[in-house]
Amino acid sequence: MRYFVAVARHRHFGRAAAELHIAQPVLSRQIRALEGELRAQLFRRDKRATELTDAGRRLLADAEPLLAAAEALQRRVARGADRFVVAFMPGLIVTDPVRRLRERHPGLAVEVLRTTWNDQVEVLRDGRADVSLVRLPIDQRGLTVRPLTHEPRVVVLPAGHRLAGKESVAMTDLAGERLLQNPDAVAEWRAVATVAAEPVPALAVEEKLENVAAGRGIVVLPLSTATYYTRPDVTWSRIDGIPDNQVSLAWVAERRDPLLDEFADLLKRSS
Incomplete structure (x- = not known):
């Protein structure tokens, strides 16, 4: 094959x-x-x-x-049955459920893996992670996806921006701003945009904020991510009239490991 x-x-x-x-x-x-x-x-x-x-x-x-799928299986087998890897997106906290899983299974090495918008699902498909806390939308084919919570989305702006200091803005207020991320992640901006998105590679949150601070454009982030990465040269405002960001737990649907359901339950209790 x-x-x-x-x-x-x-x-x-x-x-x-x-x-x-x-x-x-x-x-x-x-x-x-x-x-x-x-x-x-x-x-x-x-x-x-x-x-x-x-x-x-x-x-x-x-x-x-x-x-x-075969290569992912090889990677999981090579990793061993005594390891369980939890992937998570920036701004999401997994400390409590990870600690509880370790307490329940003292011989299990429970590890964490930070992901980005571009690889939050890929780490499941290639076997690097067993479960992944993801931010929708994602390609859900072949995955079990359990909703966890949702949160508002905000626009991150340079500190001297014309909209800085506003508690909230409308998406139409951002139509002339250059987006510094994959526009598929912000379909609402794409619907009103009057400029093209900046052609930037897949960037970590810290790199996106550096570009915002330098005045290259804006990014739209979940509230928890924006507040986690606080810095003096950028600011954020809530965006009115758009859906919240949905946070879910995902894993490869064909897997039958009881640890998957156990971790999902622990995570739900800590949410």
């Missing part, structure tokens, strides 16, 4: 073989064997191109998540 995905990605047997560090005839034989097992042609080849057939496209849609 890994060989198939490599060929599908490169659309070229030679380049795929080079990536896999195998001879091209070996790769061709493996693909023919897979096609024989599936009783379907996966690639259409001629002298100029290698293209996926309809059957190949259907297989590719399932093959990549299947391989990712």
Whole structure:
């Protein structure tokens, strides 16, 4: 399956073989064997191109998540059964449920992992974490997601900004401001924006605040995150008329570890 995905990605047997560090005839034989097992042609080849057939496209849609799940399983097994990793987004506190889980299971190493908007789900899919406290929206496919709480969202501004000092603002007040984060996280801004979002890479909260303080633009954060990262050169105001940020606990749906439900219960009690 890994060989198939490599060929599908490169659309070229030679380049795929080079990536896999195998001879091209070996790769061709493996693909023919897979096609024989599936009783379907996966690639259409001629002298100029290698293209996926309809059957190949259907297989590719399932093959990549299947391989990712297998690699995540390998990582969890290599990590050992005596470790449980809790991932969390900035501003969210997991101290109490983590401490209680350690008390209940003295032989269990309960560890924490800080995430960002971009990897809060990825750490589950690749096996780095067992559970993740996430901020919606996320891609929920293949996950169990349990709602925990919600909180207002605020806009973070430079201390000298024209809106600084206002207790609350409307999203339309921010239409001309440049957003310094993935606009998918702030759909309400995208609906009214009159400027494009600043093309910035995936930034940690501290980096976002540095850019806000420097006057490059604004960010929209959950209230707990904004208050946790207090600094004198930025300020924040609540945003009227937009939904709260939803906080949930997520894990890979196919897993059946009783520790998942146990931690979810501990977290719910501490919320």
